[in-house]
């Protein structure tokens with residue numbers, strides 16, 4: 001029977017009617033998620049015979065949570081990360097809201113279709129935060145909340161923009177990822193607000209049903225860092241059963257029931273529940289009554305009536321929140337709830353069979369052929385449902401803001417350069433000058449670093465622009481006249497976000513700050529610093545930030561073995577390859593101070609361009625002699641295109657040395673030595689292996705690399721060298737089919753000074769000269 005939902009004159013629904021509509025939505029998105037996955041796996045022709053996959057059980061687990069949040073609780077300023085494996089049910093919710101198309105659902109996990117995991121960049125609409133690598137989307141919401149505070153407290157956000165809650169729907173196994181706890185601790189330090197994590201507590205991960213009583217630990221962890229923990233354990237039916245005389249015994253039994261037994265009985269159904277309850281509690285007259293009053297199906301429904309599947313219980317919990325404290329909701333659920341694999345330990349990747357989906361279709365009252373119809377089989381008034389969906393507050397929001405770009409001046413203030421200097425020192429100096437300036441650019445820069453602010457060159461910047469904190473705090477050392485070059489004043493308008501040592505947090509913070517223009521309508525120019533080797537520590541989070549299209553400047557210093565005595569375990573080798581291979585990130589590595597100036601200015605513009613990217617500058621602490629030259633437009637262009645001749649080769653030259661970064665003195669000395677024998681040899685400074693390579697791949701013979709190498713003889717020898725993996729530049733030999741000697745670092749962990757280390761790694765002058773000799777011998781052999 002179709003139930004008429006009464007729409008009151010004021011346009012407000014009665015609570016009962018709203019609940020009916022929400023229940024219909026819950027049922028529909030459960031169906032659509034199962035059907036979308038089924039369609040992709042069974043009905044769409046396969047060309048490669050690979051499993052398509054999708055997670056019907058993970059979706060079912062959050063059907064009620066998704067319904068409650070998206071269709072009733074969320075408001076326009078709120079932003080949400082949905083656990084990766086709930087992607088189909090999330091897309092189903094967007095479909096009902098008119099934010100997703102049937103075509104894209106039909107192409108779930110296919111080119112151009114709805115993505116396997118919610119994707120900010122690859123899904124057409126609706127996604128605030130990508131998820132996929134578990135734990136990262138969760139923690140991202142915490143840093144998004146900090147970014148929101150930052151733009152609001154600094155008065156950068158548009159005045160009419162509502163303050164939003166940053167919400168995550170979290171798989172319980174995501175809490176096994178350490179980065180979640182790194183974030184929690186940081187959030188506590190910053191007194192983070194407006195943050196909700198809703199944990200889908202189905203007590204199942206991929207492989208198994210977890211035996212631990214994890215909820216107790218979750219409660220403790222979160223309480224320790226100042227969160228409010230709300231447990232939504234039982235639904236209204238079970239609550240009513242417990243309230244009956246003698247009902248306590250049933251509650252005690254369920255509370256004591258091990259997770260695996262509860263899951264197994266859920267899978268087996270009513271008869272199995274009855275058998276167990278009868279044997280354990282059958283003599284209790286109250287339990288007897290409950291058993292007698294329910295048939296098997298009714299008993300199964302009662303016993304699995306957990307809070308996370310009870311819209312009333314969930315809505316009550318969500319709407320009861322009256323403050324902006326961070327909230328963790330532990331919503332008890334069953335993985336696969338409402339589907340045949342419910343409770344099975346292998347539910348994670350289980351796919352319903354054609355027979356099972358057919359039975360579900362029938363049970364949902366959906367006529368054959370109407371599987372994609374949004375309202376088919378729903379026992380509510382369709383007009384009322386349509387009006388309700390059209391009025392869902394969260395869907396009527398600005399999904400992405402645009403913020404005008406911040407102008408970048410033609411030259412940055414750079415201060416006085418010394419004759420011998422390092423690229424790191426230069427970076428620090430420019431940041432100090434920017435801090436001093438009244439450029440609008442400087443007002444939008446926000447720096448952040450995981451406890452290496454001072455050692456990566458940000459002292460001068462921080463001293464002038466201060467550390468961001470909701471609580472103001474003077475530099476006590478300064479007040480007590482203890483001298484230090486760095487003034488550490490914390491203020492609500494500070495422009496540096498200091499993090500504890502946790503590189504995952506750095507990259508998630510950069511991801512959040514680097515999306516502030518889209519999320520919060522305020523353009524920030526984030527600059528993150530860390531030691532280059534520790535990129536590896538946070539690499540997945542860096543990938544995550546780039547995948548979301550976040551824009552920031554990453555300054556990694558020191559790098560390579562050139563930090564020398566400080567080195568050993570702090571050496572980085574493969575980071576240039578990371579920089580080249582990472583989509584959404586452009587890697588540049590300056591050798592000289594004037595290159596840093598050019599690159600940094602370009603970076604501030606590039607991160608704001610629609611077709612731009614994040615930028616990674618790999619810097620060094622090694623002071624080196626600077627070339628005596630004036631920057632001009634041509635040199636600038638060449639630096640940004642990826643390279644220029646520091647010493648021009650003669651036309652038809654038979655040899656050239658190409659180098660990147662801190663090995664400039666060795667490369668220059670080697671060239672001088674070689675020029676005695678090969679006067680026409682040239683020295684190529686490769687300022688961005690990444691840009692040079694990408695351009696060569698795109699344009700081949702017309703590329704900058706090809707044009708740079710054009711003066712050399714077709715069979716000239718090339719020697720490449722850098723303080724990093726030799727593959728970074730080794731490809732240069734392919735540009736014109738030239739013989740290559742690729743020098744670089746391929747071993748790790750030895751402390752020493754530069755002469756000893758460079759010799760050991762074979763990137764010193766002697767090694768370069770030797771490589772040149774080999775290249776010439778090979779060339780002669782090739783000619784003979």
Ligand SMILES: Cc1ncc(C[n+]2csc(CCOP(=O)(O)OP(=O)(O)O)c2C)c(N)n1
Pocket residue numbers: 055057058061083084085132133134170171172173174200202204205206335348
């Ligand atoms: C970093 C990372 N490691 C491994 C995986 C593979 N993986 C996908 S889901 C999953 C288990 C997730 O369990 P839970 O978070 O409890 O989700 P649910 O039970 O809701 O499906 C694992 C290990 C992943 N996606 N990301």
Ligand SMILES: [Mg+2]
Pocket residue numbers: 171172173200201202203204205
């Ligand atoms: Mg789980």
